Amino acid sequence: MEKFILVLLSVLVSCAATQPPNIVFIVADDLGWNDVGFRNPHMKTPNIDKLATEGIIFESAYVQPYCSPSRTAFMSGMFPFKVGMQHKVLSDDQAVCVPLNYTFLPQELKKLGYATHMVGKWHLGFCKWECTPTYRGFDTFFGYYSAMEDYFNHSIGAYLDYRDDKLPAWDYRGEYSAYTFAQKAIDIINQHNVSQPLFMYLPYQNVHAPIEVPEKYYNMYPNVINEGRRTFSGMVSALDEAVGNVTSALKEKGLFENTLILFTADNGGPVEAYASNWPLRGGKHTIWEGGTRGTSFMYGAGLKKTNTTYNGMLHAVDWKPTLVSAAGGSPETSIDGISHWESIRNGDQWSSHRTEFIYNLDDFEPALEGHAAIRVGDYKLILGYPGTPDGWHEPMNKTQDYLFDSFIYFKGDNPARLFNVQSDPTERYDMSSIKPEIVDQLRARIDDYRKQMVPALFPPHDPASNPKKFGNVWSPGWC
C-alpha cells in the first residue's frame, strides 16, 4: 500500500511538473510606491511583504499614470497611445471600449489550455456585451465594469455596478468588496479542476477612493493621526489580508507550489487621496516617476533567483507576453510588449530587452498638444505639462490634510526637462541646459512615436447609458 502511494505520488508530482504554472495576476488600484511594508515600516502588509521579499521585487516596472490605460496595456500588450486609450480614464457613460480587434491576455492563455477567471475591476469599457470580460477571454467574471463606486453598496451614485458573470449582483450590499473578492477567488480555487492550469486576474478595488474600510483595519493604525491616511492605511492592510487568504487557499488546494504570482499597482498613488510615493516625485495623474513607477513584484513557480530585486526596465505592456512565456507559449510579435521571462526568472536584469518606452502621448486637449515623456536608457525627457500634483510627499500625518500645489498648467511642449533617472530617480536635477544634445535625441524619438499615435477614443457623455433603462444597473446594450 505504502509503495503504491509512493508511486502514485511520484506520478502526481511528475504531472505537476509538466503542467504550466497557475498564474495569479493581482492589481492593487492606486497603491503608491511607499504604501507597502517592504518599503515603509509603518505599513502593515505581512503577506505582501513575504511574497515580495521571498520573490523578486521590481524597482523599474512602469505603468501608465491612470487606470484604464494601464489595464489596456496589461490586457492587450499595447501602448495606450496606439489603441486610442491614452486620455485619462473611461467614464461609465462613454460609448466606447478597448477596440475589439486586440486580443486580450486571457484569450492567449486559453489557447494554452488555461481556465481563466476574473474577480474585480474591469474599467475597459462595457457599452456592449462584446466589450465585457466574459466576451474577452474570461470563463467567469465577478466584479464591476467602471470605477469609483462605494465599497459597501457597490453603486456609483444611485446605480449598481456589480456583476456575477452577466447578472447584476444585488446580494452583496453591505459587504466590503475586499472580503467578497477574496471569497470569490477562494471559491474559484476550491472548485478548480487541477488537471487544467489556472489563470486568475484579481484587480482589487483597494485602495482606490472612496476612502473606506471596516473599523478593524482602521484600528491597526493608532499612530497615524491624519484620519484619511489612517483609513487608507487600513485599506492597504485589508488588501494584504485578502492576498494572504488567497495564498492560503492555493496552499490548501495544493496549487501553490506551481503558481506564479504577479503583483502590480495600476498607477502611482494619488497623494491627494492619502497615498504616498515618497521619495518619488509627483503621483497618480502625472508622468513623474511617482505616477508611473509601479509597486510590483513576482513570486513563485519558475523563478530561479529569488529573494532579490530587479532593476531592468519593464513596462505594463510587457506583462502579457511575459506571462504567456511563463505559461510555455510564444508571445505575439505584433504587440508592443516584449517578454522578460528569461531575464526575470534568472534574476538577470542586465539582459533586459527593453531600452525605451513612452510614458504617454496625449493630444486630446488642445492646450496639451505636444506634451509627452519618454525614457531612453538612463534618460527621461518630459515635454510640457507633466500633470498635477508635483513635488515630494511623505505620508500625510498631520491632523489637517496637506495642501497641494495649485494647478500649474503648461501649454504645448515647453519646457523640456531632462533627468537621469538611473542616478536621480527622484527627478531633482533638470539637466536639459547642460545636455541639449540628449534633449534633441529624445525629442526626435518622441516625434517618431508620435507618427504611430491614433486619436484618443474619448466620446462625450451618452444619455443612452442611463442605468434607469436597465433596472438601475450600469449595463451593456447602448452602443
Ligand SMILES: *[C@@H]1O[C@H](CO)[C@@H](O)[C@H](O)[C@H]1NC(C)=O
Ligand atoms: C484594429 O483596428 C484599428 C482601427 O480600425 C486599426 O487601426 C488597428 O491597426 C487594428 N489593430 C489590429 C491589431 O488589428
Ligand SMILES: *[C@@H]1O[C@H](CO)[C@@H](O)[C@H](O)[C@H]1NC(C)=O
Ligand atoms: C452608496 O454609498 C454612497 C456613499 O458612499 C452614496 O452616495 C450612494 O448614494 C449610495 N448608493 C446607493 C444606491 O445606496
Ligand SMILES: *[C@@H]1O[C@H](CO)[C@@H](O)[C@H](O)[C@H]1NC(C)=O
Ligand atoms: C481572511 O480570512 C479570515 C479567516 O477566514 C477572515 O476572518 C477574514 O475576514 C478574511 N479577510 C479578507 C480580507 O477576506
Ligand SMILES: *[C@@H]1O[C@H](CO)[C@@H](O)[C@H](O)[C@H]1NC(C)=O
Ligand atoms: C477534470 O478534468 C479532467 C480532464 O478534462 C476530467 O477527466 C476529470 O473528470 C475532471 N475532474 C473533475 C473532478 O471534474
Ligand SMILES: *[C@@H]1O[C@H](CO)[C@@H](O)[C@H](O)[C@H]1NC(C)=O
Ligand atoms: C504621526 O505623528 C505622530 C505625532 O507626531 C507620531 O507620534 C506618530 O508616530 C506618527 N506616525 C507615523 C506613522 O508617522
Ligand SMILES: *[C@@H]1O[C@H](CO)[C@@H](O)[C@H](O)[C@H]1NC(C)=O
Ligand atoms: C533574503 O536576503 C536577505 C539579505 O540579502 C537575508 O537577510 C534574508 O534572510 C533572505 N531571506 C530569505 C527568505 O532567504
